[in-house]
Amino acid sequence: MIGLDTNVLARYYVAATPGLDNAATIKQCEAARVLIESGKRLMVSKSVVLELEWVLRGRYALNARQVQQVLTHLLGLVHVEIEDKVAVQSALAAMGQGFDFADALHHGSYRSCASVATFDDKGFVRRAKKAGFKPVVRLLS
DSSP states (O other), X not given: XXXXXXXXXXXXXXXXXXXXXXXXXXXXXXXXXXXXXXXXXXEEOHHHHHHHXXXXXXXXXXXXXXXXXXXXXXHHOTTEEETTHHHHHHHHHHHHTTXXXXXXXXXXXXXXXXXXXXXXXXXXXXXXXXXXXXXXXXXXX
16 A cells, blocks of 8 residues: 555646646656555554645635545545545535535544534634534633
């Protein structure tokens, strides 16, 4: 099994990015494509998925729908094992409801807990309650 770093996945998913098409980048994009499409057993850690979402939004300016499409594709690759795939799928579903992917991934990772404590009073607690998130998200005061 081969573990994939964020930059390999980014090169695979944003191969045709204007302004980034120098010779070295083109070579990296092709190498990423060959490896990911090889059918070899690959692994992606949960932290790499989190970083990939951030890179796609921040560096490559993809919108939430485009990021969802990328992550959905990645999760659908049968030869790619995703660490804690249940949490990643949960976060992706929450992202589709307008939740921040990172918050949702953290929450999904705590599914065996009684509750999740946070100081984030920017609406995550209220929105998670309204959406019926389990475990319950509580504002720590």
